[in-house]
Amino acid sequence: MSTHREQREALGGYALGHGDDAERAAVRAHLDGCAACRAELAALTPLRARLAGVDPDRLDDAPAPPPGLGDAVLARIAAEQATAPVPLHRRRWAPAVAAVGIAAAGVVVGWAARPVPDPLPLEAVAVQVADADVEATADVVPHTWGMEVQLSGEGFTAGEVYRVQVTEVDGDSVPAGEFLGIGPGQLDCNLNSSVLREDATGFEVLDSTGTVVLASDF
Numbered sequence: 001m002s003t004h005r006e007q008r009e010a011l012g013g014y015a016l017g018h019g020d021d022a023e024r025a026a027v028r029a030h031l032d033g034c035a036a037c038r039a040e041l042a043a044l045t046p047l048r049a050r051l052a053g054v055d056p057d058r059l060d061d062a063p064a065p066p067p068g069l070g071d072a073v074l075a076r077i078a079a080e081q082a083t084a085p086v087p088l089h090r091r092r093w094a095p096a097v098a099a100v101g102i103a104a105a106g107v108v109v110g111w112a113a114r115p116v117p118d119p120l121p122l123e124a125v126a127v128q129v130a131d132a133d134v135e136a137t138a139d140v141v142p143h144t145w146g147m148e149v150q151l152s153g154e155g156f157t158a159g160e161v162y163r164v165q166v167t168e169v170d171g172d173s174v175p176a177g178e179f180l181g182i183g184p185g186q187l188d189c190n191l192n193s194s195v196l197r198e199d200a201t202g203f204e205v206l207d208s209t210g211t212v213v214l215a216s217d218f
């Protein structure tokens with residue numbers, strides 16, 4: 001007679017389709033009379049379906065699972081074996097390995113199947129610089145929430161606060177954030193405005209006195 005504990009430990013392997021006919025039949029027979037094991041199997045089964053849906057070609061690009069996951073799995077197995085010595089023929093099923101392995105696989109599958117955002121469309125825009133010390137280029141990104149300005153340049157006076165504003169079709173200027181000059185070094189910063197790309201006609205960078213040091217007309 002198989003016990004509830006033995007059959008419960010076998011559920012991970014059962015969910016993955018492991019085991020010979022007799023072992024699977026034993027699990028099924030136990031499931032008929034044990035609601036707790038049926039519930040556990042029901043919780044494991046969706047993970048199996050997710051494993052089946054994985055595109056192996058995408059696994060190569062999958063980010064690594066969280067650091068320490070392997071150690072956690074091994075520790076869990078060690079603890080399980082320490083508290084519950086099981087006969088050798090049962091270890092073949094390695095229930096703890098199967099159960100934890102399925103959970104770990106779920107984590108990896110979740111990583112692999114996470115939505116990968118499309119690269120943002122960058123639009124290079126011309127920049128007119130009014131300050132001879134400044135060199136700069138800019139791209140804009142049309143987001144659903146507004147327009148992002150990606151500004152790269154050098155020669156912005158170190159320690160000076162620069163203000164960026166986007167010009168709207170109707171001529172209004174809308175703040176898009178500030179940045180601090182860092183002198184001759186390369187400066188890359190992203191500035192966000194609530195103005196949609198189609199409503200924007202350009203942007204300006206003003207120094208702390210309000211003088212336009214850089215402008216872009218789209």
Ligand SMILES: [Zn+2]
Nearest residue numbers: 004034036037
């Ligand atoms: Zn049971």
